[in-house]
Amino acid sequence: MSNSGFIPYGKQSISEDDIAAVVDVLKSDFLTQGPVVTAFEDAIANKVGAQYAVAANSATSALHLACLALGVTTGDRVWTSPNTFIASANCARYCGAEVDFVDIDPQTYNLCAVQLAKKLQQAKRQKRLPKVVIPVHFAGQSCDMQAIHALAKEYGFAIIEDASHAIGSTYQGQPVGNGRFSDICVFSFHPVKIITSGEGGMAVTNHAPLAQHMRTHAQQGTTKSPNELTQQPGDWYYEQHTLGFNYRMTELQAALGLSQLARLDAFIEQRHAQFQHYQTQLKDFPITLPHQAPDNYSALHLFPILLPKTSKAARKLVFDILRQAGIGTQVHYIPVHTQPYYQALGFSQGHCPIAEDYYARTLSLPLYSELNETQQNRVALLLKHALITSRVMSA
Numbered sequence: 001m002s003n004s005g006f007i008p009y010g011k012q013s014i015s016e017d018d019i020a021a022v023v024d025v026l027k028s029d030f031l032t033q034g035p036v037v038t039a040f041e042d043a044i045a046n047k048v049g050a051q052y053a054v055a056a057n058s059a060t061s062a063l064h065l066a067c068l069a070l071g072v073t074t075g076d077r078v079w080t081s082p083n084t085f086i087a088s089a090n091c092a093r094y095c096g097a098e099v100d101f102v103d104i105d106p107q108t109y110n111l112c113a114v115q116l117a118k119k120l121q122q123a124k125r126q127k128r129l130p131k132v133v134i135p136v137h138f139a140g141q142s143c144d145m146q147a148i149h150a151l152a153k154e155y156g157f158a159i160i161e162d163a164s165h166a167i168g169s170t171y172q173g174q175p176v177g178n179g180r181f182s183d184i185c186v187f188s189f190h191p192v193k194i195i196t197s198g199e200g201g202m203a204v205t206n207h208a209p210l211a212q213h214m215r216t217h218a219q220q221g222t223t224k225s226p227n228e229l230t231q232q233p234g235d236w237y238y239e240q241h242t243l244g245f246n247y248r249m250t251e252l253q254a255a256l257g258l259s260q261l262a263r264l265d266a267f268i269e270q271r272h273a274q275f276q277h278y279q280t281q282l283k284d285f286p287i288t289l290p291h292q293a294p295d296n297y298s299a300l301h302l303f304p305i306l307l308p309k310t311s312k313a314a315r316k317l318v319f320d321i322l323r324q325a326g327i328g329t330q331v332h333y334i335p336v337h338t339q340p341y342y343q344a345l346g347f348s349q350g351h352c353p354i355a356e357d358y359y360a361r362t363l364s365l366p367l368y369s370e371l372n373e374t375q376q377n378r379v380a381l382l383l384k385h386a387l388i389t390s391r392v393m394s395a
């Protein structure tokens with residue numbers, strides 16, 4: 001058994017083709033705002049079955065653009081999952097909106113459609129309905145989008161899917177991102193995600209005005225489209241129509257992302273093979289393995305395990321033992337509403353008890369395309385040792 005090298009929880013896979021694609025851009029005329037960003041946008045739109053794609057320098061920026069395009073502003077309410085990266089909530093705060101959190105489903109760890117329905121009933125009575133709900137496809141598995149979409153129709157809110165974990169996933173046999181059950185869907189290309197552009201994100205939609213709004217706001221609120229200009233004095237001319245940001249993706253990022261996209265399906269197949277191997281290795285361990293709903297094909301961004309209810313204190317011990325042995329386990333996620341920033345806004349422990357209980361007992365095991373079976377066996381062996389040492393399991 002190889003004992004060398006730290007095994008992170010997630011890691012990019014860079015090929016010679018990826019490197020060549022980036023070098024080609026370095027030798028070209030454009031480092032930013034050139035043809036490769038457009039090609040990457042077209043390729044993602046095509047892959048996920050969306051009509052429009054707008055590239056951004058991160059998924060965080062793309063989420064902000066999506067909120068702006070849907071008109072989120074001061075006084076509005078936006079709801080998301082507590083079991084996510086902070087960016088899913090912060091995007092609404094950038095717009096001055098109030099954020100609230102809908103507790104998770106105890107099996108999928110996704111924003112729970114039943115809890116959402118209950119919370120909406122109550123919010124309707126209080127006249128505090130959300131303008132936008134942001135379901136997060138945790139670990140790559142789609143939320144129950146059919147149910148969430150039906151609630152959107154009933155209560156009149158818009159939907160932004162945070163699909164940062166879910167490029168290449170399908171739901172009910174259709175690609176996540178095709179807009180069947182949402183207004184805008186956002187992907188992340190951070191290096192730990194399924195494919196990477198270094199940093200980068202993309203918002204996809206089937207609504208031309210939303211796409212146009214996001215594009216304008218990603219480039220300082222400016223336009224050069226002849227049909228939008230108030231005058232056309234010459235080719236140098238552009239107009240600022242609104243206050244935007246510099247959220248542009250570079251050609252270098254797009255070249256890497258486009259090259260990686262060619263291997264997306266292969267990456268996900270590798271992750272599924274690893275998932276199966278963990279299932280076999282860990283099947284007799286007293287832990288809960290990630291549940292896969294039958295109508296989902298997940299990109300499998302993460303492999304979160306859950307320790308038994310009786311062993312809350314054990315999580316830190318297991319985490320520390322694995323880390324000391326060179327296994328880069330991580331915890332996804334600290335419930336967003338328990339962050340000091342959100343506590344200062346009035347949230348407290350107990351707001352989302354299921355997400356809090358899940359957080360206290362979860363650990364993500366390494367999962368990434370280049371992880372091999374020898375490394376997975378080592379993870380399993382060390383996890384067994386850690387579970388025995390922490391008395392979750394008897395020797």
Ligand SMILES: *Cc1c(COP(=O)(O)O)cnc(C)c1O
Pocket residue numbers: 058059060061084085087088136162164165188189190199200201
């Ligand atoms: C990674 C991630 C983001 C942010 O992505 P960036 O590209 O790093 O800005 C947002 N939401 C979720 C769920 C993520 O995992």
